[in-house]
Amino acid sequence: MWQDISLQDVLIVSTLMFFSGVYGFLTRRNLITMLMSVELMLNAVNINFVAFNYFLHPENMQGMFFALFVVVIAAAEASVAIAIIIGIYRRFKSINIEDVSKMKF
Amino acid sequence: MNAFEYTFLIPFIPLLGFLLIIFNFKRFPKKLTAALATSLIGISFVLSVYTAWQYFIIMGPLHGVYPKIIGNHFEWLKLGEHLSVHMGTLIDQASVMMLIVVSTVSLMVHIYSIGYMHDDRGFNRFFAFLQLFSFSMLSLVIATNVFQIYIFWELVGVSSFLLIGFYYEKPSAVAASKKAFIVTRFADLFFLLGILLISFHTDTFDFISLTNPENFERFNLHGTTFLGLSIPALALILIFVGGAGKSAMFPLHIWLPDAMEGPSPVSALIHAATMVVAGVYLVARMFANYAIMAPEALALVGYVGAFTSLFAAVIATTQIDFKRVLAFSTISQIGYMMAALGVSGYGEEAGLGYMASMFHLFTHAMFKALLFLGAGAVIHAVHTNSIREMGGLRKYMKTTHITFLIATLAIAGFPGLSGFFSKDEIITAAHQSYPLVFYTLLVVAGLTAFYMFRLYFLVFWNTETHYHHKPHDPGKAMLIPLIILAVLSIVSGYIPFGEFVSSDGKPLHTHLHFDIAIISTLVSFVGIAIAWFLYKKSSDLTSHLIARWGTFYRWAYNKFYIxxxxxxxxxxxxxxxxxxxxxxxxxxxxxxxxxxxxxxxxxxxxxxxxxxxxxxxxxxxxxxxxxxxxxxxxxxxxxxx
Known part of the structure; x- marks a missing residue:
């Protein structure tokens, strides 16, 4: 069953996840959704870490720990990002990214 | 350890006063400032006198020679293996003598200024600058090396700039201070070049090793520079240019008459007694180098001095601004000192000119400071600088009149007063080897007597002008310095100066040269008599003479258009x-x-x-x-x- 899953399969899944994240980040107008897309990208990278560790160097644990770090940092990043989004909402009464375009020439 | 370690305090006490006053100059009441500044310079004065007592009387010459002692010093800047710049105090004959001159005149001027500047808004600022100047000047005279002298040389220049421009609301004062600064700064550039040149070849800045004739053979001074001058000659001429700028020698004298825009006490302290003789002092400091390494440079010093002396004396006979007459007189007298250095040789009897120059520096500081302080008192009383608007003041200002007369007699070389003795030595020194300088100085002696008595008669005799307020003698604060300086102007001539200050450190026994003294006294009597004849009462004769000599008079009146x-x-x-x-x-x-x-x-x-x-x-x-x-x-x- 799950022993049949190869490295390639996992990489395909993570690539799909990563590019759905990129797609979401570029097309969604809602800041929260964009943040979720970023999380998606981060987790795709996480999967890569774990997968490479498991399939290529099963005797080591670095990949696993890296994944743990990324999870923690992603949590911190999410909290900061949400704080920024709240700030933006207070300022512009909107979380639509197209309304937030003050910083230009 | 040595007995002179405390000497660094002499300049640093006024520095303390400067810092205290400048950081509190809005807070300190006038009385506190005056008391603080005067007592601090008083301490410096006491220490200077104590130093002189220790050096000349208690210690005396060692094996017949006055030693040069480093009071204390530290390394300030290291420029390589052998060369470093020190800061410290050098105690020798010339520096101790200058300590006395500077601190005495400075103390007198401080006391005088309490009265003179009493109603001035800038009272505290004035005293702060006086303290700064005293610090710089005292440090300059006890500098151990050329570089230290150069640093304080610039500092006295700055103080002079600040004090000439003291009345900064007056455009002419601002212009004068700028002029003084630029002219002296221009000359200092040559001074710096001279320092660099001579220290490059001798590997030392220190006066003790630089001026010791026993070292001269070790210095690498061979080769010639442009115009065929030897290296020491060029270096010493460059240094002399720096000194000429500060001491207002022709053609760099133009700043000194304008510097009279400053308050009168400043003119007395800086532009008569101390700072302007710094150039003479510098040449005297390096006198061994001038006399032995480069006699041609020394001859130049002599001729420039003699020419300046004559030139300024001629101009002084025509000026009508009270202080400008005195300014040109100062230039002329400094020319005298320079000429005396120029005609001197090194050591023993040949060093008479050196001793005479220092002697004249000493006596001149006393009577010229007195003249300027007296001028300040008169200007204070009649509110004008023009001597045409004065006259008959002897009735109103009795004490000022007497003290001024004493100073005038002293500068004119009247027998028995200080100027007579020092001038006699100078003229004798010139007589021995430089006939041209000798006759010039003799003529200048006559001219000096003439223009000083012209000034005296025009101000204190002649016809009385109508004064709005009745002029009167100034208050005690201004009178006491006048009286003290008048006493000093008389007695300082009786100091056996050669016993204390000489070119090579050995005491020099001098005596009055009667043949020369009679000639120079006669010459000055002629000058006094002409002035008496022309100016004691107002007469038409002067205007006739002016008409007769029209062109020459106009040229002299306009300072020869320099x-x-x-x-x-x-x-x-x-x-x-x-x-x-x-x-x-x-x-x-x-x-x-x-x-x-x-x-x-x-x-x-x-x-x-x-x-x-x-x-x-x-x-x-x-x-x-x-x-x-x-x-x-x-x-x-x-x-x-």
Missing amino acids: DEVYLFITHNIIFAYISRPIAWFDRHVVDGTMNVIGWITVTTSEKIKGMQSGQLQQYAFAFVSAILVISAFLIYYLINN
Whole structure:
């Protein structure tokens, strides 16, 4: 069953996840959704870490720990990002990214 | 350990006063400032006198020679293996003598200023600057090396600048202070070149090793420079140019008459007694080098001094501004000192000129300070500088009159007063080997007597002008210094000066030279008599004489148009042919290049600024696209290799 899953399969899944994240980040107008897309990208990278560790160097644990770090940092990043989004909402009464375009020439 | 370690306190006490006053000059009441400044300079004065007592009387000459003692010093700047600049105090004959001169006159001027500046808004500022000047000047005279002298040389220049421009609301005072600063600064450039040249070849800055004749053979001084001068001659002439700037020698004298824009006590302290003789002191400091290494440089000093002396004396006979007459008299007397140095030789009897020069420096400081302080008292009383608007003042200002008369007699070389003795030594020294200088100085002695008594008669005798307020003697604070200085002007001539100050450290026994003394006394009596005849009562004779000598009078009255020559050179030659082209180059070529660079930046950014739209997702899209393109290239590259 799950022993049949190869490295390639996992990489395909993570690539799909990563590019759905990129797609979401570029097309969604809602800041929260964009943040979720970023999380998606981060987790795709996480999967890569774990997968490479498991399939290529099963005797080591670095990949696993890296994944743990990324999870923690992603949590911190999410909290900061949400704080920024709240700030933006207070300022512009909107979380639509197209309304937030003050910083230009 | 030595007995003179405390000497660093002498300059540092006024520095303390300067710092205290300058940081509190809005807070301190006038009385506190005056008491503080005067008592601090008083301490310096006591210490100076104590030093002189220790050095000359208690210690005395060692094996017949006065030693040169380093009071204390530390290394300030290390410039390599052998060369370093020290800061410290050098105690020897000349420096101890100068300590006495500077601290005495400074103390007198401090006391006098309490009365003179009483109603001035800048009272505290004035005393702060006086303290700064005292600090710089005292440090200058006890400097252990040329570089230290140079540093304090500039500091006294700054203090002089600040005090000439003391009445900064008056445009003429501002112009005068600027002129003084620029002229002396210009001369100091040559001084610095001279220092660098001589220390490059001798590997030392220190006066003790630099001026010790036993070291001269070890110095690497061979070779010639431009104009065929030897290296020491060129270096010493450059140093003399620096000294000439400070001491107002021709043709760098133009700043001193204008410097009279400062308050009278400043003129007395800085522009008569102390700072302007710094040039003489500098030449005297390096006298062994001048006399032995480069006699031609020393001869130049002598001729420049004698010429300046005559030149300034002629101008002084025609001036009508009270303080300007005294200013030209100062220039003339400093020329006397320089001439005395120039005709002197090194050591023993030949060093008479050196001793005479220092002697005259000493006595001149006393009576010239007194003359300026007296002038201040008169100007204070009648509110004008022009001697034409004075006259008959002897009835109103009795004490001022007597003290001024004593100073006038002293400077005119009246027998028995200090100026007589020092002038006699100078003229005797010149008589031995330089006939041209000798006759010039003799003529100047007569001229000095004439213009000083012209001034005296015009101010205190002659016809009385109508005064709005009845002039009266100044208050005690101003009278006491006048009286003390008058006493000093009489007695300082009786000091056996040669026993204390001489060119090579050995006491020099001098005596009055009666043959010379009779001639010079006769000459000055002639000068006094002519002045008596012409100016004691107002007469038509003077205007007849002026009409007769019209052209010459006009030239002398306009100071021989030296100022105009300078203006012509700076404006019509330097500004027109050097500064303007440089300014044009700067404005058009240098600035133009910069403007083109700026223009390119501005136009490019105008064109591309639309890319910064503020839309976050546009940026992200550009970013992702760029990453994809770069990845594509990388993959392509990896596959193909």
